[in-house]
Amino acid sequence: MFLGKLRISITKILLPFFFKIIKLLKASTRTANYLNDKKSRANDSYNFQKEINNLLRDEKLVGMDVGSKGGFNSDGYFPDKYNKFFKTVLIDPFNKTTEDSKKNIIKKGLWSSKIEKKLHVLNNRPDSSSMYEPNKDSLHIYGFKKKDFNLFDVSRYETVNCDKLSSSLKELNINTLDYLKIDTQGAEFEILQGLDDFRPLMIKCEVQIIPMYKNQPSWTKVVNLLNDLDYMLTDWKKIGSHTTRTPVEMDMIFIPNILSENGKRLIQSKKEKFISLMLITGQIKILKETSKILDLGYFEIYNKIEDKFFN
Numbered sequence: 001m002f003l004g005k006l007r008i009s010i011t012k013i014l015l016p017f018f019f020k021i022i023k024l025l026k027a028s029t030r031t032a033n034y035l036n037d038k039k040s041r042a043n044d045s046y047n048f049q050k051e052i053n054n055l056l057r058d059e060k061l062v063g064m065d066v067g068s069k070g071g072f073n074s075d076g077y078f079p080d081k082y083n084k085f086f087k088t089v090l091i092d093p094f095n096k097t098t099e100d101s102k103k104n105i106i107k108k109g110l111w112s113s114k115i116e117k118k119l120h121v122l123n124n125r126p127d128s129s130s131m132y133e134p135n136k137d138s139l140h141i142y143g144f145k146k147k148d149f150n151l152f153d154v155s156r157y158e159t160v161n162c163d164k165l166s167s168s169l170k171e172l173n174i175n176t177l178d179y180l181k182i183d184t185q186g187a188e189f190e191i192l193q194g195l196d197d198f199r200p201l202m203i204k205c206e207v208q209i210i211p212m213y214k215n216q217p218s219w220t221k222v223v224n225l226l227n228d229l230d231y232m233l234t235d236w237k238k239i240g241s242h243t244t245r246t247p248v249e250m251d252m253i254f255i256p257n258i259l260s261e262n263g264k265r266l267i268q269s270k271k272e273k274f275i276s277l278m279l280i281t282g283q284i285k286i287l288k289e290t291s292k293i294l295d296l297g298y299f300e301i302y303n304k305i306e307d308k309f310f311n
Helices: 002-024 028-040 049-056 081-086 098-104 146-152 167-170 188-193 219-228 262-269 271-280 284-294
Strands: 062-067 084-093 115-121 156-163 179-182 203-209 230-240 251-256
Touching: 049 081, 049 203, 049 251, 049 271, 062 167, 062 271, 081 271, 115 271, 179 188, 188 203, 188 219, 203 219, 219 230, 219 251, 251 262, 262 271, 262 284, 271 284
Parallel strands: 062 084, 062 179, 179 203
Antiparallel strands: 115 156, 203 251, 230 251
16 A cells, blocks of 8 residues: 555656656657557456456357458457457458358448448558548648648449448347447448347447548437447547547447446346456456446456556
8 A cells, every 4th residue: 555655656756757758759649549559458468368268168259340450359459379269250341251151241331221331442441441432621630741632532333232331240149149249431320220129248449539421420429329238438549530529530449338227237137248348348447336336246257357458
């Protein structure tokens, strides 16, 4: 206790001096970004594989990656050592996914209904191809220079057959979903409307605070929809550069609302999977609080684990 208070006191004394040096070097923003990234990844140093094995036994977490350009968890949201605990479902409307993934591949796009949509393909920036037309007026706010606006020139259009997320999963005889990641350049709201009776234990969703595309739904619609479905926001992380003081694009993490009856029932119905996901993604402190409210059990697994994010 004494050593902890002493450490905090020394840090408070030294920080202003370090800040003056960093400011003199004109590196305050870069330093803050570096420290924030290290903070968000602080719990990656833990290895919970043994605990998760004991929780899941022979079961797998069903994980769906919508916008998986490099395979499941290609954005590295959690350490690769945990990928083996997932049965993965990938979206690949153009059927270019690697051979080892083809048994759980949805060869169509996702939308709020069964429909054909026009994909705006950007050859100069393929990852930004979208069902919506790029809005070049917003690019300055994203930190792009005018000479780079041509990256968002539409090279061609491709017709994509789309269906609802729920229908697509049921065609694969998959009736439950534990982890859902959506990164679809503005189409997140439309895709989430197709959840129907599927209720993932965790949703990672990209949102654009300032729209990068014309006529895309506001990010507030995504948050309000998930709120209405009894989810709560537990984390967010900025993406890319911005000229505003707040991020213009970010990843948001949602779990079932631990204060609502529907959220409680969902977590308790799959508590081993919920605990596993929270360990995998390093959300230790909120896991402990959830367990106090819902009496999840298995407290011996995570009770003494320190959440380094809050250090």
